[in-house]
Amino acid sequence: MSELYGYAGKILYVDLSKQKFMEEKLQTDVARKYIGGSGLAAYIIATKANLDAEPFSEDNLLVFASGPVTLPYIPTSSRLSIASRSPSTRAWGEARVGTAFPHDLKKTGYDAIVVHGRSEEPVWIYIEEDHVEIRDASKMWGKNTGEVFDLIRSSTGKKEVSALAIGIAGENLVKYAAIVSNEGGVAGRTGLGAVMGYKKLKAIAVAGGKRSVPVANEEKLKEYAKQLTLKMYNSPGGKRLRDYGTAGAVDRYYQLGNIPIKNFSKGLWSDESVKKISGQYLREKFFERHSPCFNCPIMCKRLSRIRVNSKELVVRTPDYETVCMLGSNLLIDDTTMVIYANHLCNEYGLDTISLGGVLGFAFEAYEKGLITKEDTGGLELRFGDAKILPELIEKISKREGKLWYILGEGVKFASEFIGRGSYKFAVHVKGLEAPAHDGRAFFVQGLSYATINRGACHLAWPHRVAQGSTYPEIGIREPIDRFQVDGSWFVVKQMQDFMEIFDSLIICKYAISAGLGPKEVVDLLQLTTGWDVNIAEVMKIGERTFNLKRLLNIKWGITSKDDKLPPRMMEPLPEGGAAGKVPDLDRMLREYYKVRGWSETGVPTMDKLKELELNIPGLTVS
């Protein structure tokens, strides 16, 4: 049993090359300094990985990590952090997924799994209490995720098994291949599915653990969790998400010029079209039932019923990012096809955000004559053509033919390959395709895109502050105007550091919409771990992990030169809610580096690292 409250106490290392396992005790000081989840994964990679290793190499590590508050009764804690050096950006890569997997993992005695090496034959990892197996996955190879989960269930003979798998996109090393959970959640970003594919690791499953995780103050914690669950359930934000899912925000964000339209080139679309990708419309026309993450009071996830090719299907409802990236971004308002495309992405294991970015890029390149019918094998790539989505998803996942192979590398590579000015509409940061928020609609979002470690990532959510939220406990005492430059750096830094904590605890980001703020974070951490923490220490931990990931990026050659927005996002939109606005990124970056305590070239100073007690051999600055 762990000496640490809130933790299972051990980390499992699986070496696929040598087909061996090893356990290590989770050190108390490591837990205190990095908490868990994303922070712990960063620490493990920084200290255990060969940092010279390529993303596609035996030595790259793939970490699956839970956190101390990953406990079945804590709301929005059914969440797993996955991290690795990203094959897409070659930088820090991470993604989270809503699943009971981490609960089940902790019951087997492990807080985290670290996979290294690679197998020659397809394998999957099966973990029970006191028992780890590397199993043959040759029958799973080439299969979609749904089938893989069926095979896992039947081969284990267990109903209650938590599993993660890749589809054929991951097998084929598509740079935005996702890792999919058997409950339907997806760890989409930064191509971690391709890391699994490279390692020939088709799936990982856990079942049957019976260990309990001790917490510092169980009675109080359970009561607190119960009250918090009720509070979140009854919060206006929680209710809105429950009613309409995250796509409920489509119309509001459309008004603000925040949703991507035609590869981020336009600010207006027809009201009817906007309506047809909205959560309200999805609810009205397609809603089948809720399908929440385990024990989540928000319940944003849901299923839809659709009819495709005269077949009825009940599939996961796409979220906000997906309806925008595969909808408005492609001028597609065929709701059924957007839902179906989302389903196919889950089956083939593709990140819908990056796919939407890649297709937006490809459609624009086709429109401009930079991709021709000769390249596509006769297909027309046209904005607004929903019918073509299934074929494109399959072609990219299977990498059939040169163009599809190239598009499977992401927009950065594709634009470099195609050349001829196409970089101007390749919408990515550090190689990661931008999601469905616009740095021109929320300048804080623009700055955050440019600086967050994994590339264009919206999940530091500074734009909440530009929509009225304040977090006085972390110094954000008043909202910021969405076009405000002054002070944007402070908001961005604080939200980035704060959201690091969410990813380390690990708690869903939507919890913040349902009222889980800095106070609750501290309360949960105290009651679970027994640590005498306060918000200042928590924020310091968040800042530490953010800086650690920055150091890793610098080690990997990703530096201030890469802190930028795509050219498309530096041109003003011609119309709509953000018309004519472009952030003054140069100034924002200068001030951001200062408020971060970094040098003018974006490198953490020695003083800052000392302050953060961040001293990892091989990751120093000069």
Added chain:
Amino acid sequence: MSELYGYAGKILYVDLSKQKFMEEKLQTDVARKYIGGSGLAAYIIATKANLDAEPFSEDNLLVFASGPVTLPYIPTSSRLSIASRSPSTRAWGEARVGTAFPHDLKKTGYDAIVVHGRSEEPVWIYIEEDHVEIRDASKMWGKNTGEVFDLIRSSTGKKEVSALAIGIAGENLVKYAAIVSNEGGVAGRTGLGAVMGYKKLKAIAVAGGKRSVPVANEEKLKEYAKQLTLKMYNSPGGKRLRDYGTAGAVDRYYQLGNIPIKNFSKGLWSDESVKKISGQYLREKFFERHSPCFNCPIMCKRLSRIRVNSKELVVRTPDYETVCMLGSNLLIDDTTMVIYANHLCNEYGLDTISLGGVLGFAFEAYEKGLITKEDTGGLELRFGDAKILPELIEKISKREGKLWYILGEGVKFASEFIGRGSYKFAVHVKGLEAPAHDGRAFFVQGLSYATINRGACHLAWPHRVAQGSTYPEIGIREPIDRFQVDGSWFVVKQMQDFMEIFDSLIICKYAISAGLGPKEVVDLLQLTTGWDVNIAEVMKIGERTFNLKRLLNIKWGITSKDDKLPPRMMEPLPEGGAAGKVPDLDRMLREYYKVRGWSETGVPTMDKLKELELNIPGLTVS
């Protein structure tokens, strides 16, 4: 005019991103410490490049360099060194090509061209005296090299233009794309054609320069060169190469078990088949005429007349490496098709060595059922099937379809993608496919493969010493047995360092077969530059550049872990001239590191770097 004898005196920097040029004076101390060619290129990359830059990035530099003895009247000096960080190995990349290009370049006032940045549109660079242009290459894009050279000639209106170009393999970023010269020579290894492709640089041409290069002692040098030319012309080695080309060695090397047969798995082939890829047979049946590099007395290069699809063609005759890699390695003895495949490789711009390695790997994977007809689109990949070569060359160059894309990444990636034990027959070192010499037939060659900076490269030629050659001036006073382990490290180190000088002067490696040894190297260098050099200083320079490249590799993550031989080359051959023999690589490496003055982990020590006066900021060791 240069203050340096033997040099034009300036380096031309071309920035394709900014479409700008810049000149820099060649510094006297740099010339003295690194000479030119490969050594100068290593110095330029080490000091001017952003060493964090990816092979495919704006910041990667591509250097074209001549040397001080690159003078039309010096025999075997019509040779250009090209270097970059390799996209194939991610390590030090270099290749040389026989061409009058460097003579013409020096006449325009430049010793070297350094290309950085990348263009959005296809371009080519045209250099005349006092005039540099970046020209539109959109009409050349998609064209084979022969057509490109025609377009260059017609667009410049000059008959006498020296040009280098890539074919479609380079455009498509095939990792073993070559750079081809209009005289027919090929800089094949380490994928430098893909670096040009990434930069959208289709070709580079030079013409019309009238500057003369001053030398220290022109009269004496010219007389010396004349005598040397006669000596080389009349040498037995020179004569043999002139009579039969480099492929004249096929039979001799077959007897020794040195030629690759069936992807390096066999030691015997039929005598008739061996004969049909030999230089003697090529001479007897296909010889059209000699086609030597400018002013070369050896004249190993020649043209062949073949009839393919009822068309007569006069094309370049394949060299030793090519007849083996596309012949015996694939069990192909159809001489016409080997000659034709070589021609197609020159047109599409593919390295024949790596292509032969890739096809050997693919054929074996097909034989073992790891590649199926489903993957090939119905094609059968069978050893011995010559008819399929043209189609495979086209498919790989065009990257049509997933399998062909993957094979275009080289055997390392392909074996990782395919998995299932295929690494066991992926014959490469550091990602570079092995050429047509076997480390089991010459243990010194095995050690050199494992340690030379660009990966499996035969061009340090230590196996000359295992065939009776001695070089007392550099301490090699007696031959070594080809299966001898003791002392192999010294021979390998000395030959590697000595051959660095050949690549820096720059002089063809075959000159050594025609009697150009350490003494002649010193004589030529003295008479050209006026430096008071001796063989000790020359060898120190060679050791310096070798160590500099090693430091670059270490910076790029390529370390002692990569100093190894492919598994296939560590299994004994079942029969033939090297049956049952495998080098004791571990011991050889240990002693090699010692004799190099490196640490046990293969890192140059501070003492060694001091001794070599090798002190480049950012390239230190700890």
